Amino acid sequence: MARALIFAPKTAARGDVIEIRTLIAHPMESGQRSDGQGGLVARDILRKLECRYDGVLVFSAELFAAIAANPLVSFNTVATASGTISITWSGDNGFAQTESVMLTVS
Amino acid sequence: MQAAIAAFVGNAPLRDGRVAFGIAPLVDNGNAVPMTVRVDSPMTEAEHVRSIALFNELNPNTEMAVFHLGPRCGRAVVSTRVRLATSQRLVALAKMNDGTCWQHAVDVIVTLAACIES
């Protein structure tokens, strides 16, 4: 379980556009680095980030080796109704992790 | 990079504008370069950005990220941090729901830290 943080407001008015910042600890090993013994360190990156708002996919990102380690991805979503915002990260070597935050919409 | 852009754009018309690629022109360290892409769009059901793609010229891999948006985003603004191997040109491309594509290219100078790990 990698450390992950989601920064999003806890409350919002209906119709507000809120910013969601996501951060996760991951080396994003590009597969280009030398391992010091003539070979390359194997690629190990996150490939996808998905944001679901009460189960509905509202945003996703395909990530490639150029994304810096400990990736930050921030985006916006409209506060439609109170519910759960969940972020799922997935990638090489079967990496899959989901974190959620609650949003109260008035 | 042109081939990757062509693959993303397909037959759609490609124009400059509507996309603002925010990134420092002179970068402290190429290992973690913050950047924000803003696309001018109302993000309504009728008119919105479907995807934003980031390309580079001189890294080992041309694609950096592809973001998939929709009207539920409210605003077409995405931020992340990328790795840049060397000074080069970067392009942010936005594909709209009406099929048109818009782009913004920036040239970035990358410096590296002097005292690195051995």
Added chain:
Amino acid sequence: MKTPVFAFALLVAAAHADPRRSGFDDMSASTQALQRDDTLNPALLWLKDGEQRFTSLCVRCHQPQAMRGVATRYPAFDSRLKRPVTLGERINLCRTRYLESKAWGAENEEWLGLETFVANASRGLPLAPPADQRLAPFREQGRQLFVQRLGQLDFSCAQCHDQNAGGRLAGSLIPQAHPTGYPIYRLEWQGLGSLQRRLRNCMAGVRAEPFAYGSAEFVALELYLMQRAAGMAIETPAVRP
């Protein structure tokens, strides 16, 4: 006739202005932005981890609020070991002495997180090295290490960081090297690391055999560096290129 007095006072104040700069001031605006905003700083991942670890391990003896000010006084003299210890060492000693655990190894992620949490509790406070006389010989040893030439390139720390601070080395601005923000998120490492890791990079840079992690030389050097930076505000966790 108040104006001339005021002007004279300003002049005197300017003449005595602190010439010291944090590495923060030498960075580009976008890197500074990473440090300023806690929601952008990658070090937050370690900080949050450290906070959780503190509440599960350390609260049996320590209140989190009591950690404020602690980092300003380190390295400090440890009476049992009869020598100075760094903040990181102190945390590890707590583990072995009071929690019956094995010591963490160098650059252990959990250890870094905890050190980040404790140092962050003093963010904004000025470094206040203790006036403990027992530290004096070790601090002097640190000063000597700072001015002594090292490595194939035969540079001393002082040559770059005292005499040539503000100049350039291989395109990078040479900072004054005040350790106000450790542990730092170094963009070059794409991770969080300790002062000793950074010092080892410096030594590798002049092609010297780096001192071992936890060595007496590093403790002495840190003691001297903290005195050199006395009064400057703690920035932990800092971001550096």
